[in-house]
Amino acid sequence: MLYKKYGKTGKDISIIGFGGMRFQKDGEEYDLEKCAQMVTRAYELGINYFDTAPGYCGGKSEEIFGIAFKQIPGKFYVSTKSSARTGDKLREDLERSLKRMGVEKIDFFHIWCVLTMEDYRKRLVKGGPYEAALKAKEEGLVEHITISTHCNGEEIETIVKEGLFEGITLGYNILNFPYRRSGLKAAFDNGMGVATMNPLGGGVIPQNAEYLKFMINEEDQSIVESAIKFNASHKEITTVLTGMSSLRDVEENAAVGNKISPFTEEKLKEIENKLSASMNELCTGCRYCEKCPQGVSIPKFMLAYNESLIRKDKTATMNALKWTYGLSPKEANECIACGACEKKCTQHLNIIERLKEIYSWSN
Ligand code: SF4
Ligand code: SF4
Structure with missing residues (x-):
């Protein structure tokens, strides 16, 4: 496993981080012990950064x-978060996270x-959330204050x-990297x-493995491996958080770190260059088109439209709007x-026509 310094903190962090958002239920409930085994196995394989959130x-x-x-014998790092809009709520979130995880402090509090x-x-x-985080840091409940953003x-x-944070967590992948790269470099x-x-x-x-096959290196097992490697190969990136749902995911993702x-x-x-040529029909979710004067959530509509392009079925878009994005096609x-929006679209998509089409599917 490759380890990198987390900025100026001096901490050596595994290039593959454990993203704790994809544990799977066994039937109606989570089997907590079974899920915890995935975490301990990840530690055995060299992963030492564990990222979660209260929700x-x-x-x-x-x-x-x-x-x-409780079962991990050596040093590891805990990352959790609070989306609180008030200082009191952040404190409440932090105390609950400490209690739930049985730790005395959070290493990276976002x-x-x-x-x-x-x-x-x-x-x-x-008196807001950041000040509350600073106070918690002074009290030793938080080691480093960090930020997670979609900006x-x-x-x-x-x-x-502005220099208020020691680290940053952001969404970054093959599809959106041109949009966020300057922020990544600055950090x-x-x-x-x-x-x-x-x-x-x-x-x-x-x-879209077929579209993206140019990304797959000879030695890679799949596009998933190539996509994780893509992030991990950036010198600017300390750790790549990958959501793990099974022991097999843990083994495969940890192996990429070698x-x-x-x-x-x-x-x-x-x-x-290859990406814009190969994905010319699909929205990449880059969000350049935001700030519609009518308040239309354009990236969400276009990402939902991707679904019908991929699956060749308009119901895939309607389901994505309803269940993934919480939007009415109307x-x-x-x-x-x-x-x-069309002037700003990095993929030169015919957004207006696509919106009309989506609306027509609702009638
Ligand atoms: S063309 Fe684009 S920016 Fe203009 S109203 Fe329609 S969705 Fe909004
Ligand atoms: S519609 Fe175009 S600009 Fe908007 S998110 Fe998709 S690719 Fe980016």
């Missing part, structure tokens, strides 16, 4: 880690799921420059640790065809 797996993820941590710069500013207000590259650069250059989540693009990458070789800038450019009719 993962209906709150059971932290409990599973708690069971496993101000979680910062969606926009406005949201970021709100977390920093006097774009430029926004991340601003956050990095690395400023001595922050970088954890990346969602290396499989929410499932879009394995579902096969990393860095990418050059040229190789990244080549991938970017909202697509809010579009007034101003064209602003």
Whole structure:
């Protein structure tokens, strides 16, 4: 297993991190002991960074880690999060996480799921969540304050420059890397640790293995391995969080940590070029098209539209809208065809036509 320094903290972190959001139920319930065995096995295979959040797996993820941590004999690092909008709520979240996991402190405590710069500013207000995290750090309950964000590259650069965090967790993968890369570089250059989540693009990458076969190296077993390696091969990335659902996932993902070789800038450019050529029909979720004047959630609609392109069935889009994105197809009719989004779309998609089509499917 390759280990890298987490920014200026000096901590050696495994290149593969355990993402604790994909434990599976056995029937109606989680088998907590069985899930905990996946965590202990990951530790045996060299993984030492365990990432969870209070809401993962209906709150059971932290409990599973708690069971496993009692059995782990050596040093490991715990990452959890709070999306609280007030200082009191953050404190409540932190105390519950400590209790559930049976640990005395959280190594990497994330101000979680910062969606926009406005949201970021709100977390920093006097008496707010960030101040509460600082206080917890002074008390020794938190080792490092970190941030998890869905902001774009430029926004991340601003956050990095303000210097309030020791590390950052962000979604980064083959499909969206051009969009976030400047933020990733800024974080690395400023001595922050970088954890990346969602290396499989929410499932879009394995579902498009055929489109992406140019990514698969000869020695790789699958596109999943190639996608994890893609993140792990960036010098800026400290650890790649991979969601694990079975012991087999643990074995396979940990094995990738033994096969990393860095990418050059040229190789990244080549991938970017091939990507736009190969995925020209699909939305990559880059979110350049956001800020529709009518408030249409364009990336969500377009990602849902991907589903019908991949599966050749419009019900796949309708199901994704309902169950994944919580949107009504009728909202697509809010579009007034101003064209602003199409000008910004990195994939040059015919967004207006696609929205019309989605709306027509609802009638
Ligand atoms: S074309 Fe439609 S979806 Fe795109 S920005 Fe204008 S109103 Fe929004
Ligand atoms: S519609 Fe275009 S700009 Fe918007 S998220 Fe998808 S690829 Fe990016």
